[in-house]
Amino acid sequence: MDTKTRLVDSARELLWERGYAATSPRAVLDAAGVGQGSMYHHFRGKEDLARAVLERNADEMRAQVEADLAGAGSAVDRLTVYLRRERDVLRGCRFGKLAQDPDAAASPVLGPRIDEMFRWLVERLAAVVREGQATGELSSALDAHHIASALAATLQGAYVLARAERDPAAFDAAIEGVLALLETARVAGGEGGPR
Amino acid sequence: MDTKTRLVDSARELLWERGYAATSPRAVLDAAGVGQGSMYHHFRGKEDLARAVLERNADEMRAQVEADLAGAGSAVDRLTVYLRRERDVLRGCRFGKLAQDPDAAASPVLGPRIDEMFRWLVERLAAVVREGQATGELSSALDAHHIASALAATLQGAYVLARAERDPAAFDAAIEGVLALLETARVAGGEGGPR
DNA sequence: GTCTATAGTAAGATAGAC
DNA sequence: GTCTATCTTACTATAGAC
Numbered sequence: 001m002d003t004k005t006r007l008v009d010s011a012r013e014l015l016w017e018r019g020y021a022a023t024s025p026r027a028v029l030d031a032a033g034v035g036q037g038s039m040y041h042h043f044r045g046k047e048d049l050a051r052a053v054l055e056r057n058a059d060e061m062r063a064q065v066e067a068d069l070a071g072a073g074s075a076v077d078r079l080t081v082y083l084r085r086e087r088d089v090l091r092g093c094r095f096g097k098l099a100q101d102p103d104a105a106a107s108p109v110l111g112p113r114i115d116e117m118f119r120w121l122v123e124r125l126a127a128v129v130r131e132g133q134a135t136g137e138l139s140s141a142l143d144a145h146h147i148a149s150a151l152a153a154t155l156q157g158a159y160v161l162a163r164a165e166r167d168p169a170a171f172d173a174a175i176e177g178v179l180a181l182l183e184t185a186r187v188a189g190g191e192g193g194p195r
Numbered sequence: 196m197d198t199k200t201r202l203v204d205s206a207r208e209l210l211w212e213r214g215y216a217a218t219s220p221r222a223v224l225d226a227a228g229v230g231q232g233s234m235y236h237h238f239r240g241k242e243d244l245a246r247a248v249l250e251r252n253a254d255e256m257r258a259q260v261e262a263d264l265a266g267a268g269s270a271v272d273r274l275t276v277y278l279r280r281e282r283d284v285l286r287g288c289r290f291g292k293l294a295q296d297p298d299a300a301a302s303p304v305l306g307p308r309i310d311e312m313f314r315w316l317v318e319r320l321a322a323v324v325r326e327g328q329a330t331g332e333l334s335s336a337l338d339a340h341h342i343a344s345a346l347a348a349t350l351q352g353a354y355v356l357a358r359a360e361r362d363p364a365a366f367d368a369a370i371e372g373v374l375a376l377l378e379t380a381r382v383a384g385g386e387g388g389p390r
Numbered sequence: 391g392t393c394t395a396t397a398g399t400a401a402g403a404t405a406g407a408c
Numbered sequence: 409g410t411c412t413a414t415c416t417t418a419c420t421a422t423a424g425a426c
Contacts (some may be wrong), residue, residue, distance in 0.1 A: 002391075018297045022216045024419060035393045037422085042391090045341065046420070092295070096352075099359035100287070102213045105361030111361070118359040122368075149365060150372025151343045157291075160351040164294035164313040166306070170344060173317075177345025180337055181376035194268055198410075220402060230411045232404085237409090241402070 005043045006032040007054060012053045016094050020050055020104035041144045047109055058095045061117065075132025076186060079125070083155060083175050089168040092159045122148050139187050147182075154178040200304050201227040211289050215245055215299035235333045242304055248347045249308045252289045256312065260319060270327025271381060274320065276351060278370050283361040287354045334382050342377075349373040 001009075010031035014023045025039055043049040046170050068082035098104040099114050125148035132138035138147075158174035196204075205226035211219045220234055220241050238244040263277040293299040320343035327333035333342075343368050353369035 019295075021214075022297050025421085026419075030257055037394080038392055040421070088214075095359070098297060099291060099355050100214075102217050105358060113357050113368035115361060118356055118365075122365075124334070126245075139379075142410095143371070146368050146372035146375060148372070149353075149356065149368035150370075150376065151347055153356050154345055154347075154351045154373070155352060156355040157348030157350060157352030158344075158373050160291050160294050160355070161313055161317070161348050163300060164290070165308050166300075166310060170313075170317075173341050173344035174348035175337070177341035177343070178349070178373070178376070180341060181345065181373070183333075183385075184380040185376055219400075221400075232412080233410055235403070263395095 003032070003038050006034065007039055007042060007049065008052050008056065010056055011049050012056065015050060015053055016097065019097055019101040020107075020110065021101055025049070042078055049128055050104070050107075051109050051113070051187065054098070054110060058113065058117055061095065062120070065116055065121060065189060069124060069128050074135065074137050075128050076137060076182060078128055079132075079151060079182065080179055082125075083151065087171075089159065089162045089171040090166070092163055093156060094158055096156045118152070122152050124148075125151055139185065147185075151178065151182075197230055198227070198233050201229065202234055202237060202244060203247050203251065206244050207251065210248055211286055211292065212247060213353070214275050214292055214296040215302075215305065216296050220244075223369055242302055245299070245302075246304050246308070249305060251292070251362065256290065257315070260316060264319060264323050269332050270323050270330065271332060273323055273378060274327075274346060275374055276376065277320075277347065278374060282366075284354065284357045284366040287358055288351060291351045291354055313347070319343075320346055332381055334380065337380065342380075346373065346377075 011023070011028045014027055014031060022044075022047060024126040026036075028049065029039060030122060031034060039045075043052065065082065066167075068085055069078050071078055071081060073081070081145050097115055098110065099118070104110045105114065113160045122145070127146075129138060129142070129144040129147045133140045133142070133144065154174055154177075161174055162168050162171035164170075202223065206218070206223045209223055209226060213222075218241075219230075221242065222229060224234060232381055234240075234244060259280075260277065264273050266273055266276060268276070289307055290312050293305065294313070299305045300309065316338070321339045323357065324333060324339040324342045326336070328335045328337070328339065349369055349372075353366040356369055357363050357366035359365075
């Protein structure tokens with residue numbers, strides 16, 4: 001594996017584990033096993049390296065979300081697949097972590113990328129909710145964007161709870177809770193209604 | 196105001212704004228307008244000062260939550276009051292912020308205090324859900340701890356979304372979404388049922 | 391292209407004058 | 409009890425040898 005790839009891989013892990021502000025270029029270099037100067041040859045600095053990591057993370061996340069939401073089954077079924085997918089709970093969300101990081105959020109190059117990722121995610125979830133409304137599975141009285149926002153927020157908050165309590169069970173409890181609520185919102189008689 | 200109080204006040208603001216890892220003692224001293232040595236006279240160091248801040252934050256948060264949840268109205272009404280209470284959305288939750296901070300969460304003195312706060316909050320919310328089940332407002336088929344976890348998680352995640360999108364509207368959308376779901380869970384005929 | 395060496399700054403903490 | 413001065417370490421970045 002070449003040096004540039006090793007740098008991105010190492011930075012990706014450290015950014016996930018420690019966040020942006022708390023990740024030093026030195027730590028990345030040590031983890032990648034390269035000298036001081038290599039990073040500044042391939043990247044303009046810490047921020048530019050983080051940008052490369054964010055681009056890769058965004059590609060992977062979009063692909064994963066699409067895989068979950070574009071599958072078979074009703075809208076609620078697919079949202080359930082997405083929310084119940086196995087995750088590295090205690091490490092948290094690669095994007096949510098950075099959204100809370102003071103330096104990453106304030107960065108003019110990183111901030112907009114984080115912003116864009118979440119706006120895309122919520123809109124993608126909202127589209128599935130609207131599909132559910134179109135088939136009659138979910139009530140048309142619900143605001144699709146609100147429901148999608150609540151689902152995305154529960155997922156992000158579930159990570160926060162699990163990390164605070166140092167217990168993955170806190171994550172599962174929150175996900176099961178919102179799924180139970182979503183289940184009650186299924187319209188009786190709609191496609192794949194309550195069971 | 197005495198020096199010790201000014202130090203805690205300044206640290207409290209900076210911890211909220213920047214988190215623990217990214218808040219330097221120097222920044223606290225500058226904000227408080229005191230010299231280097233004063234902090235080390237009143238506190239053992241950065242971690243000890245943060246501990247003092249966390250204790251004050253915990254007191255205030257418990258009082259605020261109790262004020263919202265112990266009021267009049269049905270269980271769902273009170274949960275709604277809690278979730279809709281006005282918040283400094285873009286600054287985030289004083290505890291949720293620290294839960295995501297790598298250094299704060301890893302600290303043996305700060306970590307357990309963050310843990311305890313969230314466990315208390317979820318249990319307090321679960322108690323209200325159980326009250327709703329006792330009066331027949333909410334279905335007894337629901338797992339109170341799961342629902343409480345989902346509500347706490349949505350709140351935390353709503354902060355994450357708003358910060359990521361730099362828009363308080365993202366917070367409101369998530370809260371309204373989960374409230375809409377909670378509303379559908381009201382048992383018809385129960386106290387203060389669906390309207 | 392990758393390395394070591396080193397710049398300049400700030401971190402967290404301590405020493406000692408007043 | 410509060411201050412300034414200073415210690416040691418680590419930060420982000422650059423210089424220049426190989």
